Amino acid sequence: MQHLNYDQQENWDFITGTHQSPIALNHQKAIADDNLSTIALDYDPTVTYVRDTGASIEFGLTGHATLNHRKFTVQQAHLHTPSEHVIDGVQATAELHFVHLAADGQMAVVAVPVMLGNTNAAFHTIFDNIGTQRALPIALSDLLPEERTYLHYLGSLTTPPLTENVEWYVLDHAIQIGQAELDKFHQYYRGNNRKLQPDNDRPIEYFN
Amino acid sequence: MQHLNYDQQENWDFITGTHQSPIALNHQKAIADDNLSTIALDYDPTVTYVRDTGASIEFGLTGHATLNHRKFTVQQAHLHTPSEHVIDGVQATAELHFVHLAADGQMAVVAVPVMLGNTNAAFHTIFDNIGTQRALPIALSDLLPEERTYLHYLGSLTTPPLTENVEWYVLDHAIQIGQAELDKFHQYYRGNNRKLQPDNDRPIEYFN
Numbered sequence: 001m002q003h004l005n006y007d008q009q010e011n012w013d014f015i016t017g018t019h020q021s022p023i024a025l026n027h028q029k030a031i032a033d034d035n036l037s038t039i040a041l042d043y044d045p046t047v048t049y050v051r052d053t054g055a056s057i058e059f060g061l062t063g064h065a066t067l068n069h070r071k072f073t074v075q076q077a078h079l080h081t082p083s084e085h086v087i088d089g090v091q092a093t094a095e096l097h098f099v100h101l102a103a104d105g106q107m108a109v110v111a112v113p114v115m116l117g118n119t120n121a122a123f124h125t126i127f128d129n130i131g132t133q134r135a136l137p138i139a140l141s142d143l144l145p146e147e148r149t150y151l152h153y154l155g156s157l158t159t160p161p162l163t164e165n166v167e168w169y170v171l172d173h174a175i176q177i178g179q180a181e182l183d184k185f186h187q188y189y190r191g192n193n194r195k196l197q198p199d200n201d202r203p204i205e206y207f208n
Numbered sequence: 209m210q211h212l213n214y215d216q217q218e219n220w221d222f223i224t225g226t227h228q229s230p231i232a233l234n235h236q237k238a239i240a241d242d243n244l245s246t247i248a249l250d251y252d253p254t255v256t257y258v259r260d261t262g263a264s265i266e267f268g269l270t271g272h273a274t275l276n277h278r279k280f281t282v283q284q285a286h287l288h289t290p291s292e293h294v295i296d297g298v299q300a301t302a303e304l305h306f307v308h309l310a311a312d313g314q315m316a317v318v319a320v321p322v323m324l325g326n327t328n329a330a331f332h333t334i335f336d337n338i339g340t341q342r343a344l345p346i347a348l349s350d351l352l353p354e355e356r357t358y359l360h361y362l363g364s365l366t367t368p369p370l371t372e373n374v375e376w377y378v379l380d381h382a383i384q385i386g387q388a389e390l391d392k393f394h395q396y397y398r399g400n401n402r403k404l405q406p407d408n409d410r411p412i413e414y415f416n
Contacts, residue, residue, distance in 0.1 A: 004263040004367060006399050015369030016224045033311050035279050055212040069277035071243050103241050104375075105362050105411050154313050154373065159212060161223035165362065165373035167312075191214050203313045 019164045020197035021155030022084035030151055030206035038207075039110065039148045039169060040066040043074055043098075047136040050129050055159040056080060056192055057185065059126050065100050067108050067169060068152070072100035077143070079185060083113055084158050084193045085170050087151070092174060093182065095193075096143060097158075107157070108167040112144060117176030127184040145173035149208035158194040172208075227372045228405035229363030230292035238359055238414035246415075247318065247356045247377060248274040251282055255344040258337045263367040264288060264400055265393065267334050273308050275316050275377060276360070280308035285351070287393060291321055292366050292401045293378050295359070300382060301390065303401075304351060305366075315365075316375040320352060325384030335392040353381035357416035366402040380416075 005011070041063075048060035056078035065072045076099050083095035092113035100108045122142035129136055149172045156164045213219070249271075256268035264286035273280045284307050291303035302322035309315055330350035337344055357380045364372045385393075 001260045001262055003397070004400070006401070009403055012368045012370065014225060015371065017222060019373065031311065035311065052209045054209055103239065103243065103411060104360060104413050152312060160220045162220065163223065165227065189211070192212070193214070195217055203311060205312050 016164070018200045019154055019156060019202065020162065021158050021166065021168060022086075022194060022196060023153070023155065023199045023202075024086045024089075024196055025151045025153075025170060025204060026088055027151070027206060028088075030204040033152070033205040033207060036152060036205060036207040037066065037069045039150060039171075041074075041110075041140075041144065043140055045138055045140050047126060047129075047138055049133050050126055050131065050136070052130055052188060053078065057127065057130060057188055061098070065098075065108075065110065067100065067110070067167065070102055070106075072102045072106075072108050075099045075101055079114070079189075080158070080193045081114075081182070081185060081190060082193055085111060086196060087113065087170065087172070094177060094185075096175070106167065107163070107165065108169065110150075111168060111170040113171065113174040114177050115174045116179065116182060119178035120176055120181055123177055123181040123185075127181055130188070143175060145171060145175055147173045149173070149206075152205040152207060153199075153202055155197075155202075224372070226408045227362055227364060227410065228370065229366050229374065229376060230294075230402060230404060231361070231363065231407045231410075232294045232297075232404055233359045233361070233378060233412060234296055235359070235414060236296075238412040241360070241413040241415060244360060244413060244415040245274065245277045247358060247379075249282075249318075249348075249352065251348055253346055253348050255334060255337075255346055257341050258334055258339065258344070260338055260396060261286065265335065265338055265396055269306070273306075273316075273318065275308065275318070275375065278310060278314075280310050280314075280316050283307045283309055287322070287397075288366070288401045289390070289393060289398060290401055293319060294404065295321070295378065295380070302385060302393075304383070314375065315371070315373065316377065318358075319376065319378045321379065321382040322385050323382045324387065324390060327386035328384055328389055331385055331389040331393075335389055338396070351383060353379060353383055355381045357381070357414075360413040360415060361407075361410055363405075363410075
């Protein structure tokens with residue numbers, strides 16, 4: 001038996017980059033897992049700032065989420081267009097990411113597909129106030145679907161530093177964005193979606 | 209505002225290696241977190257195999273654990289001597305790692321400090337049967353302390369591939385190993401402890 005060389009630890013192989021996001025998701029390949037929990041979101045109905053990060057338009061949120069039985073604090077949300085995840089072969093008009101942090105540093109993203117449709121007052125307010133630090137009241141129902149079944153897997157941030165150890169909760173049900181709001185966003189970003197990454201046979205779970 | 213170049217994604221910086229294990233832990237710097245849960249272990253009192261992995265002597269276990277409110281399956285346990293984690297400046301004689309996997313691929317390790325002391329019948333049985341595939345009955349109370357307060361942080365495997373996204377639950381209370389069992393282990397491994405890694409200001413949590 002060849003033993004690992006503990007005297008030359010600096011030469012050990014460090015394997016990484018195998019759990020990146022986004023990936024193509026498929027319900028037929030997903031495993032139903034009743035041990036997962038319903039997504040409970042307790043966000044405040046106020047946007048705390050809106051800024052251009054260089055990768056998207058980001059808006060601040062406060063409040064909490066319960067994801068897979070644990071408490072997270074919501075940090076911010078931002079939009080990618082077109083969508084980053086592809087679900088059952090469908091690429092949505094856009095994808096809204098709600099980024100969360102737990103007390104132990106665990107990151108989790110709730111991703112919501114966005115389809116071109118009716119005017120969305122929340123997006124209108126947000127994209128009309130880029131650069132503001134003023135509190136903006138919004139209706140959370142504009143940004144979150146009522147039905148919250150989801151696909152779940154372990155991945156990464158989709159912008160540098162592409163940090164792994166990110167829990168993804170990708171909702172099945174979409175919200176809408178109006179043509180005017182999409183046009184406004186496209187003045188800033190169009191095609192700010194990272195390419196699909198290899199899934200490397202990661203387990204994909206489904207909760208409904 | 210300089211925008212991220214989505215046309216040259218292959219040039220994006222990928223930062224990794226910042227969440228490695230083991231680290232030095234200190235109760236005074238740990239944050240108590242009542243949102244964590246009691247460690248509930250439901251292992252079967254049987255070792256399913258014992259083998260020399262090249263990094264330690266590993267023994268198979270079956271059963272489940274509830275860690276931070278979620279269900280994990282126990283895979284195996286193995287020993288490092290001396291200990292890998294240093295708690296409040298103390299390096300134990302050895303450290304026993306119980307490795308767990310969740311359905312979504314999340315890994316979690318329960319680490320138990322081991323101090324030189326009384327004879328330990330479970331270690332005696334295990335180290336006397338290296339290479340066996342036979343089921344070996346053991347008393348789990350030999351391998352786990354009754355009190356299970358713990359320190360919790362996010363780290364990595366401590367042997368190649370040094371994969372990150374590993375949840376650590378490092379128990380405060382030690383179990384004992386007899387000199388004869390330790391001598392037997394030292395015939396195979398002595399100093400199979402990875403060097404301390406930078407904590408990079410990761411949150412360390414405490415549950416009691």
